[in-house]
Amino acid sequence: MNTRSIKTMLMAASFLAAACGEDTHADPTAPPAIALDSESGIYSVKAGRTLRLAPVVTRAVNPSYRWTTTADGTELGRTAVYEFTAADAGQYYLTFTVAADNGTAAKDLRIDVAAGGCTAPESAYYRPKTAASAAACNRVYEFLPAPGQFVNEGYAAATADEAAAYAESRLAAGAYVSLGGFGGYVTVGFDHSIDNATGGDGYDFAVRGNAFEGSSEPGIVWVMQDADGDGLPNDTWYELKGSEAGNAATRRQYAVTYYRPAGNRQHVAWTDSDGNAGTVDVNNYHTQPSYYPQWVAAGSYTLHGTALAPRNEPVTVNPEYWLNRAYDWGYADNFGADLDLHLAATGVGGYTGFKIENAVNPDGSPAALLYIDFVKVQTGVNAKSGWMGELSTEVMGVMDLK
Numbered sequence: 339m340n341t342r343s344i345k346t347m348l349m350a351a352s353f354l355a356a357a358c359g360e361d362t363h364a365d366p367t368a369p370p371a372i373a374l375d376s377e378s379g380i381y382s383v384k385a386g387r388t389l390r391l392a393p394v395v396t397r398a399v400n401p402s403y404r405w406t407t408t409a410d411g412t413e414l415g416r417t418a419v420y421e422f423t424a425a426d427a428g429q430y431y432l433t434f435t436v437a438a439d440n441g442t443a444a445k446d447l448r449i450d451v452a453a454g455g456c457t458a459p460e461s462a463y464y465r466p467k468t469a470a471s472a473a474a475c476n477r478v479y480e481f482l483p484a485p486g487q488f489v490n491e492g493y494a495a496a497t498a499d500e501a502a503a504y505a506e507s508r509l510a511a512g513a514y515v516s517l518g519g520f521g522g523y524v525t526v527g528f529d530h531s532i533d534n535a536t537g538g539d540g541y542d543f544a545v546r547g548n549a550f551e552g553s554s555e556p557g558i559v560w561v562m563q564d565a566d567g568d569g570l571p572n573d574t575w576y577e578l579k580g581s582e583a584g585n586a587a588t589r590r591q592y593a594v595t596y597y598r599p600a601g602n603r604q605h606v607a608w609t610d611s612d613g614n615a616g617t618v619d620v621n622n623y624h625t626q627p628s629y630y631p632q633w634v635a636a637g638s639y640t641l642h643g644t645a646l647a648p649r650n651e652p653v654t655v656n657p658e659y660w661l662n663r664a665y666d667w668g669y670a671d672n673f674g675a676d677l678d679l680h681l682a683a684t685g686v687g688g689y690t691g692f693k694i695e696n697a698v699n700p701d702g703s704p705a706a707l708l709y710i711d712f713v714k715v716q717t718g719v720n721a722k723s724g725w726m727g728e729l730s731t732e733v734m735g736v737m738d739l740k
């Protein structure tokens with residue numbers, strides 16, 4: 339069985355769990371729900387290094403939290419975020435429980451601890467560049483858009499493997515991959531590790547989008563080291579902070595659940611972790627039967643991440659036209675100060691530069707990564723602009739700038 343098949347099985351299990359627990363949208367009496375940033379519930383970390391576990395809890399009224407060992411219920415902590423560290427290699431099983439006025443929810447986590455964290459250098463699995471290395475990403479590990487007007491358009495993916503293969507072929511051709519509304523993402527890898535270069539202008543890699551002035555659809559960029567050396571993006575994601583990191587209106591741990599429409603050509607309903615509800619709307623420009631990813635088997639799925647405050651607004655009435663305004667820096671598919679800084683290096687416009695030094699831990703402190711192996715781009719705003727539809731980040735390529 340290849341790794342994508344394993345991933346598919348894990349995702350299917352995750353979606354089934356979501357479907358069982360979260361199909362009661364718009365019901366104010368629905369119990370709390372928990373989403374993990376590892377779809378499978380499996381995490382990897384080296385012995386001696388700290389893994390921050392930060393589940394997304396939705397719909398919980400007056401919640402209290404509890405971390406226990408799965409086997410015997412020994413209490414480990416009572417905070418929403420738990421910092422796990424193990425001195426010894428092995429598999430560890432934890433349970434996270436939320437007790438709230440409107441019910442309880444629990445999730446089991448497995449943490450695979452590899453040997454050698456404190457004694458081996460961080461670069462134990464570093465993959466140096468060679469003369470044959472390519473600057474561009476060479477692999478799409480996962481493509482899971484939120485619903486959107488470009489989803490299922492011109493492609494027919496029946497499985498997560500086929501969706502990833504579609505996105506991989508698009509990026510190889512320099513064509514756009516649209517991530518749909520809030521939370522949709524694509525995860526890519528390279529044939530070598532990307533260094534956190536010091537010196538120069540500090541930029542390490544670049545993400546190409548299709549932004550222009552008045553059309554910014556910001557994508558949050560995340561990076562990961564292959565900490566366990568298994569070649570898979572199953573380790574810890576670190577967000578790259580951008581200009582809105584210190585903005586009080588920026589939301590971390592924001593979650594949106596999308597519900598498959600009952601029939602073709604219907605709007606896609608969503609609810610979010612704040613109790614809001616809305617729709618991703620079908621339009622006459624994109625006539626495919628459904629905007630809900632057809633390879634998602636479950637009747638609903640939840641995407642979570644960091645959300646920026648929308649900056650879109652209508653600027654003319656007749657004809658109606660919307661401006662999707664830019665953010666200063668640090669986001670893909672955004673008309674920011676960091677767009678097209680590296681035209682000479684990339685050879686084509688549309689690339690936004692990113693610095694690995696901007697990688698942060700969940701508490702906002704610097705992650706201080708020496709290199710990375712995987713990049714994830716995720717739509718970072720939940721908004722729509724009238725007839726122009728939902729804001730959706732496009733990715734057309736990711737490349738190492740060195």
Ligand SMILES: [Ca+2]
Pocket residue numbers: 533534535536540541542693694695
């Ligand atoms: Ca750097």
Ligand SMILES: [Ca+2]
Pocket residue numbers: 382563564565566567568569570571572573
């Ligand atoms: Ca890994």
Ligand SMILES: [Ca+2]
Pocket residue numbers: 516555729730731732
């Ligand atoms: Ca878009």
Ligand SMILES: [Ca+2]
Pocket residue numbers: 547548549553554555671730731732
């Ligand atoms: Ca765009």
